[in-house]
Amino acid sequence: MEGDKKMKIMNMVNALNDAFDIELKDDKNVVIYGEDVGVEGGVFRVTEGLQKKYGKERVFDSPLAESAIVGTAVGMAAAGLRPVVEMQFSGFAYPAFNQIISHAARMRNRSRGRYQTPIVIRMPYGGGINALEHHSESMEAIYGHMPGVKVVIPSTPHDAKGLMISAIESNDTVIFMEPKRIYRAIKQEVSEDKFSIPIGKANVISSGTDITVVAYGSMVREVQKAMVLAKEAGISVELIDLRSIYPIDRDTIAASVKKTGRIVTVTESPKSFGVASEITQIVNEEAFLNLEAPPARVTGFDTIVPLPKGEHHYLISPEKIFYEIEKTVKY
Amino acid sequence: MEGDKKMKIMNMVNALNDAFDIELKDDKNVVIYGEDVGVEGGVFRVTEGLQKKYGKERVFDSPLAESAIVGTAVGMAAAGLRPVVEMQFSGFAYPAFNQIISHAARMRNRSRGRYQTPIVIRMPYGGGINALEHHSESMEAIYGHMPGVKVVIPSTPHDAKGLMISAIESNDTVIFMEPKRIYRAIKQEVSEDKFSIPIGKANVISSGTDITVVAYGSMVREVQKAMVLAKEAGISVELIDLRSIYPIDRDTIAASVKKTGRIVTVTESPKSFGVASEITQIVNEEAFLNLEAPPARVTGFDTIVPLPKGEHHYLISPEKIFYEIEKTVKY
Amino acid sequence: MFKEYDPIEDKMFNIIDDKGVVVNKKWMPKLSDEQIVKAYKDMLFARTADLQIVSYQRQGRIYTYPPNYGQEAIAGAVGAIMRDEDWLVPAFREMGAYLAKGVTLKEIFLYFMGYEDGSLFKGAKNILPMSVPIASQYLHAAGIGYEIKYNKKDQVVYAFVGDGGTSEGDFHEALNFAGVWNVPVVFIVQNNQYGISTPFKVQTASKNIAIKSVAYGIEGIKVDGNDYFAMYAAVENVTKLAKEGKGPFLIEAVTYRKGAHTTSDDPTKYRTKEEEEDWDKKDPLDRLRAFLIAKKLWTVKEEEKLVSQYKKEVDRQFEEAENYPAYPLDDAFQFLYEEMPDDLKKQKFEHEKFLQWKETRK
Amino acid sequence: MFKEYDPIEDKMFNIIDDKGVVVNKKWMPKLSDEQIVKAYKDMLFARTADLQIVSYQRQGRIYTYPPNYGQEAIAGAVGAIMRDEDWLVPAFREMGAYLAKGVTLKEIFLYFMGYEDGSLFKGAKNILPMSVPIASQYLHAAGIGYEIKYNKKDQVVYAFVGDGGTSEGDFHEALNFAGVWNVPVVFIVQNNQYGISTPFKVQTASKNIAIKSVAYGIEGIKVDGNDYFAMYAAVENVTKLAKEGKGPFLIEAVTYRKGAHTTSDDPTKYRTKEEEEDWDKKDPLDRLRAFLIAKKLWTVKEEEKLVSQYKKEVDRQFEEAENYPAYPLDDAFQFLYEEMPDDLKKQKFEHEKFLQWKETRK
């Protein structure tokens, strides 16, 4: 869906900012707000410059209250606006949990389609930035389990832009989780034009024959590092970037495992009841007879992400991914 | 661990009430509060009579604010009390989500063991009572995914009493989900003495050879109904009642599947990212080579539980469980 | 008005006394006789319906229902002032306001019979469905207020919550956001003295609810919610101010829930007969009726006739609701997303396969 | 005091002016010269440490840190009054109160270096660890208050939050519960004019924060938070009352965050030099120093000597913290549950197997 390509080197922060810029320009109903997103442009500078360009009515700072940020967005959306709101960190989205699950996710169902809630709830997530407690969480599975929302997690600047444009233009509520650890770490050429990437379709980043690896967000890059080790070991990996965990692209996962017979899912979240288990369930349902090894998972532990000095224990290293890939291939 | 048996016919409401009575008597640090739990004894009458017996300081009504109910319990617990708090329905626990995940679940970890949070957070959960929206939810998986809490769900009056006593005496925060649909539907002899059931051990309700069925809470009874159909069809079912989804009893599940080679998990919750997927992951990890059919799940849909007139579409019938059992056995 | 009836001094605004006599001429709203009679009729209709529903419920023909009995003047006054283009953000105990918006009794019945279709409100503009999670809807009202201001519309939002709801964090956040944004929202608290079994004094140590407006830099007023004229005058006044951009307002409407919390509740467990009798004297319909009779605008006979007419109408709509078509499987699935995701389609498909299998087994 | 400095009239309680001159004799607390000098020294130590940390951070020796610079009088006064048995429920910008409790600088360093062990507070009684989710700790304070009342203990809880934190629902719920329960909690809001980049007027339309007490039926007072004596007198007064069972109190301490929000923040983006300079004139240490010098209790030379001594002490504790042992894998697992569940043990075991494998590959 890419237009005429005026390409520019962007990191994810630039790419998201560009998506907002385009949407603010194209649709007067788009408003952006949250804690410190206006004057300052967000603690990660993702919305920098937008208030200056579009004014205080459209891009603004709110009081410090996450439930209110989402709850007012539900009202605005029912009345016709398209709010893009920020939870400063995913670990601070919990006060808004009730508004997300009980309203943003349900207003259309409750009103039998009469009202809709085209809200994007942005939240930087994940570890690896040497942060205080609550600043490193990956709790995407709880949103995946929540009927009525979509959950999008980009892994590159290009994807971030295309998915964000889709998210803003979607008439559903989208939880948009941003892998803050790679906000500025990955740079690539991204079209300056408006383009969108459909939500719900996975991206086969590289095809391979020995094993399928499923990841998303910041873990994609770690898997790519692990693939260097795998290659050295003569293992051909098919890497699938989910892009969204709900809707989840069963078909792409199933097709891949039918080919490779083996699968490892990599997520940063706590282990139990996480996204990996769902992937395992799906491949059991769709490709049981093709399985040559138990679908495996590389995840965090069922623990709180430790403070920086202990975080290396929790974080997933390329070696650990490779370790699991090798074990699964050798099974 | 049962004492001298003075047995009495109890339903789950009686059994829970009995557990509270025992704990209030035995430990002055136990306090019970929440919306309408005092004078009225709770909307389901689970705490009936306790305020009269133990006074308004120990069993009392709180203002209508779930975050505060859990948040103040965290403070009380850190200071040495053992609060048992009620969320009137599990669908109204979401405003307390932040206090649960950020504090009740973490205070011990954060303080390196110095403070603990022996809190029981009770919440009636599940459908089947012809209720309004938000009164029928089964979102236990989100608590299962939350590091630092235990998640207990009893399926009988006897278990409810024994598990509640363990929960109150546990120094961890326990999410205690009560299958309100069977609050009064199941009656059985329960000892009037104090006894406890360990949290984290599953209960093999009946052993069988053809297939393992895993369930908990209100679904256990539905599985038992399905087992009548299975028996007619000549299928021998091993029924495991998890009793708690965290900690989860991997060993019992694995041992069973190693024997039967087949497994169906039955939960009332939305399908994706639910408890069944975790069970499937576990049996893949523990008993892959024994699997003769894909681990299956009977769950709700990825939808809001419909209002009463549509609820039958969502609710899990014994036929549906049997259907899945048969499919899995015939695979 | 706010100075005169300063909630800090715990003053309450009222216009008629318990006998229906005007005791506060200054603020008596300018209403024609017809308007007043219509107001009374609307309240009477709401009450008649409300009491009927409770009896349907006893017959097992409808599920849990939260009666409005005794609180009719509040929604009645708001309903009389609210225009089509204004927004209603309801809780669940303001039937009169729903009806004024153009919601039908049949829809209300459908909802409590267990159909989401009851929230379609086909003939009503700008009304959100009932919000069950207490106080959460107040934030929606603040958000709608933002949209109105953003698009410079001539609209006002009327949002309802109960006394219990004022304890929730969302109540605070909503008033605070609305205050900062200075948006045209009228926040109405029906203080009916109880949140289920929990009395007002357990909800808060604050003198009253109107006073809480101070915390948000907005105006608040405590009104006798069983006094139709006082409610009308207060809502009229703040509506005018809200339209002028004078920001959000908080109205505490002091009333009493004469019935049970819902049809599954038993108030004798937590309140006394004496208390109930005291409040009976302040019944909003009795008071307005006394006023009308004194002005020779109403007779008891007329009322009897009307009530039996209303009962028939209520029955008629109830029977229509009872004959509503069965709830199709599709409806459990189709409203979650604008377009049904493949996975959800598959879930529906698998379930249909099961239903076919079940059919063949019969 | 509450009548005299009624927040409804937006009055602020202060005792010394910007030059350190006592302008409110009536309320001047009875403190000995030694006490005042000690108070100043404590504040000076806190400030010295605070400024050092910022420079350690610039050297990359510590992670993000939220400076206290400019707000020292608030925690200083609370610290001087708070007893061992009293509870401190901190936010994250009240170093002086931590130190008064017996927390060491080393522990504070450990925390911001990334060790949970920094929250062990080995020498301090009754203090909760830092709470990062804004305002959530206020509820813990109310709960501790309940325990105190329940067990009839002679204790008071001091709870901190920032101006931004007053917008959260938990702030409201905590004050409301504490009000209903009538428990001995002193809720202190450090109104430093900003929540990160967001100015106070964007947080609330309310005149001030102290006024919010009205919504909970409790007393509140707005205090010049840069005036040590005013803070001391206010905290002393409410502490006495709280001990007498006169319930919770709300103190708004008006101050200014002279530094950045945290070391990763750049205030020039959202505030002016002029504003900063205006507030510089009200610096709490400057004011108390001026008072002391006028009373001949202090000299600039003494201060210089002391600061260089303090710096050494800060460095010493910092180096101790830097030499803290590595974070063992066990510590990532062992505190989640009283007894580690089997599954968690298995996760740890599997990880150790991986680490062994990794070792062998080298």
Ligand SMILES: Cc1ncc(C[n+]2csc(CCOP(=O)(O)OP(=O)(O)O)c2C)c(N)n1
């Ligand atoms: C968040 C939440 N918690 C609990 C409930 C259960 N509940 C339903 S009504 C009610 C009491 C409401 O009291 P109030 O706000 O005074 O309204 P009233 O019923 O008196 O009109 C409660 C606790 C709920 N619906 N939502």
Ligand SMILES: Cc1ncc(C[n+]2csc(CCOP(=O)(O)OP(=O)(O)O)c2C)c(N)n1
């Ligand atoms: C619930 C929550 N939301 C957001 C944040 C991110 N955050 C950290 S400090 C802060 C501002 C706090 O402002 P204030 O309460 O005034 O305290 P101050 O930093 O000024 O001392 C924010 C938004 C958080 N820690 N917790």
Ligand SMILES: [Mg+2]
């Ligand atoms: Mg009420």
Ligand SMILES: [Mg+2]
């Ligand atoms: Mg601040």
